[in-house]
Amino acid sequence: MKKVTVSLHPLGKEILTRKGSPLLDILQNVGVEFPCGGKGTCGKCRVRVLRGKIETGPEHQSMLDRLHLPPDWRLACMSNCDSDLLLEVEQYETIIQADESLFEFNPGQGLGIAVDLGTTTLVAQLLDLQSAKVLAVETSLNPQRKYGSDLISRLESALELGIDSMTGMIRDLIGEMIQRMMAGRTGSLEKVVIVGNTVMQHFFCGSDIRALSFYPFESKELGLKRFAPDQLHWKFPCNQILFYPSIGSFVGSDILAGILATGMHELEAYSVLIDLGTNGEIVVGNRRSLLCASTAAGPAFEGAKISRGMLAVSGAISSVVPVSGGWDCRVIGNGDPKGICGSGLIDAVAGFLRAGHLGDYGEILSGEPEIMLAGGVGITQKDIQEFMLAKAAIASGLEILLDRLHIMPEDLASVYIAGAFGTYINVENLVGTGMLGFTHDRIIKRGNTALMGAKMLLFSDPSIAEAALVKISHVNLESEPRFQDLFIGHMNFTPP
């Protein structure tokens, strides 16, 4: 019996199945919903064929026409797996944040691509360098997630398996994303700018990761890297491919790009940038100097250490509002809840605190092991502990950076929140958990600042970033004597 492989984007799942089997059977087993029962009327099971072919009969085609779907889309409930397929499943569409902000630029020639290479997600945008107009967007989950959600697990896997597989995996994926965006275009690809954290930089560039894996965790390969397409096995021409420099061993060019995007390195007033991505980076400063640090805060917000935690994908509870006798939960995709993502977790903890369900040290006062939210999804005592660890890491890191600059929280003009789910956070609830010692009127959600900064870098030469880099110093929180005491001091919900 002949078999075919069905690969599902952006989750990176691969399923081997009998040739000719209904796609509905495959997708049903991996959580895709078929709201009209597979009658072909709702269009909610749509998939985009990225590779391979799905033939359409007259009935299927007339449904596609009625729904005004572009030619590469199909209804999964009316499709069969007749060849190897790579499909984008719309219901899996993650809230991987692309940036749409406007910025000043000096017009150039041809096309450019900005890539934010994250530990969890990748986003790339194709721009017309004459107009700065975004022509195409590609998003994906990082295929290295199978080696762990945090950077330490990735480094351990790379040490065990060798870095080559990690490097090849990420170079191939970015190359495929670029090829998809460039397909059918006539303009020449002039420049690709990639930003990412230090570990991702080392993986992409094929640098020696041992320096990042062992004390004193200091790599000598943090600088700007240039590539030609053939070095990356990319089969398309491009004049410049640049991976921007990292700030320190655990603060990468994604944060450098974030600093450029907010302009905090040019302002007289002090401001803070907090990126609640996988690594939880903090930058504080002004046009004279900036200090930055990374904390181990991120995995809790990306679902990794939370019992029912998940990314902000279909089925995730993304917001929680207390109502009489329970909780009103918004579920991405409006289906049944399957878990909870970062913004939902913040809402839930803030709601529990307001409703008096938690003690000063996060203990569930009812004595129950879990507080149920909806559809069998709840927050356990251990989840609350994980949240407090993340909160304490951010709050202590921030306190140390402010102290080093001899400034107080009230000296800060703006607090920029960036990161994959920063835009979806309820700021009042974030403040309500005690993570940030600011009133919410100074907090500005800036979305994906790494991608925004990478786009700005398409229009400048590296000297702009290098001029900002000399103002930035990296603070290693681990070697800061006060960090442990501050951290323990923040492991509670007592108002300051």
Ligand code: FES
């Ligand atoms: S399930 Fe409704 S169109 Fe396929």
